[in-house]
Amino acid sequence: MHMKRLYILLVLSGLFGACKKFDSFGTDPNKTTQASPDLLLNTISQHVFNQVDLNVALASRQMVYTDGVSNVQYYGWQRGGFDEYNDLRLVYRMEQEANRVGRPEYVALAKFFKSWLTYELTLRFGDVPYTDAAKGDEQLYTPAYDQQADIFAGILAALEEANAMLGTESLPVLNDIIYDGDIMKWKKLINTFSLRVLMSLSRKEGSMTLNIKQKFAQIINNPGQYPIFESNADNASLRYYDLVGNRYPYFNNNDIQTAEYMEESFVNLLKELRDPRLFRYAAKTPNAAALADDDFNAYAGVLGSGILSANREKVIAGDVSKINARYYNSATNEPCKTVSYAELQLLIAEAILRGWVGGNASDYYINGIAAAVEEIQVPAEQAAAYVASIAQTGLVAGREIEQIIMQKYIASFMNNGWHPFYEQRRTGFPVFNVAGGGVVNNGRIPKRWMYPDGELTNNSEHIMEAITRQFPQGDDINAEMWLLTIE
Structure with a gap:
């Protein structure tokens, strides 16, 4: 009970901004102001490690909103929060x-x-x-x-x-x-x-x-x-449970079922790579209902920078994939992997290419991809075939950094907070399409938020x-x- 009272007091103080006075709430001398650090750890962890955010998917050209004009998707945002x-x-x-x-x-x-x-x-x-x-x-x-x-x-x-x-x-x-x-x-x-x-x-x-x-x-x-990190067992992941306040953030969410669709360039990237994570991320288009779940032709997206009316027409025509139903039908879905072994392997691969450390960048690159498809629970046979195809191609001279960042980008879907957007800002990869006619901000991708x-x-x-x-x-x-x- 003491912890509950302390937490409410802290939250109330936060409602008035990061820097505003909150001493006006006062202190009751009959109530403790102490709390066990482990109880605070629980609350902090729930906040910090919950990095599932559809706004990131919109800004990072992975998802598209079709029920109106999204300032996040069309890069018309202004102020951020503290x-x-x-x-x-x-x-x-x-x-x-x-x-x-x-x-x-x-x-x-x-x-x-x-x-x-x-x-x-x-x-x-x-x-x-x-x-x-x-x-x-x-x-x-x-x-x-x-x-x-x-x-x-x-x-x-x-x-x-x-x-x-x-x-x-x-x-x-x-x-x-x-x-x-x-x-x-x-x-x-x-x-x-x-x-x-x-x-x-x-x-x-x-x-x-x-x-x-x-x-x-x-x-x-x-x-x-x-x-x-030495394996996926070390991943910093927040698990969800079928309990009030602990369910997957988009469980039973209406917008993700009816107004959010897969982005075209993201789907095409996965199709080009023959990446089976597409089947875990997306649903088949309505017009492809008769095709097998693992048929790449059954999936399609709509352009994130496209004009709203054109995107709606394509959706109505049945030619666009929704997100996989598990994202809104499952109360537990998948843990949110905030920092992962797959990311670490790709980080080291990039560091090797930049000359920061020694090693074989291709080995870390392949290890990172293998870890990423494993953690998303791609069926073993599909995962093995995909990793083998990547290993056969390897890193292409002159495109190594791009390939590494693209794999981090793919693995970040509905998981990694704003990290994929910041990585694109840092490296330029992937190239976010702004030429569809819908982007504001003079066709530019913002570099920050206003205070x-x-x-x-x-x-x-x-x-x-x-x-x-x-x-x-x-x-x-x-x-x-x-x-x-x-x-």
């Missing part, structure tokens, strides 16, 4: 409680979660509050915005500290819905996520301050000190300073943050 700061408050509270009861394992996990949440925020906006963020209980309601370069340095340092704090002597964590208390799996996640963070900085590989290549190699070459309105009111001095420092032309969805410039 919701992660609500979770950061819970993380800080978990850290405080862990220190109070002498449980350093939870402090290490707090460092990971702070890194994860801040990483998401800075990828979305650029500079954001970091050093002074979520410190309302210290009467700091208008935090300064840290520069993105400093934020990344802080994230990498915090992950290094978190890794060092966990070991075989660490006590298991309780209420752990991700790894059932297995500390070594958390340690593997921390280091695997560190590799993702480092690769997201690929345009800054020349930075003498961040030492990106050296840090990447340090993790890869020292598995005893920096263990990383929340609430910051202009509640933290105007610091946000204006951050905007001026980064974007001389003003807060703009097409502005280029530090991360995207070449160094």
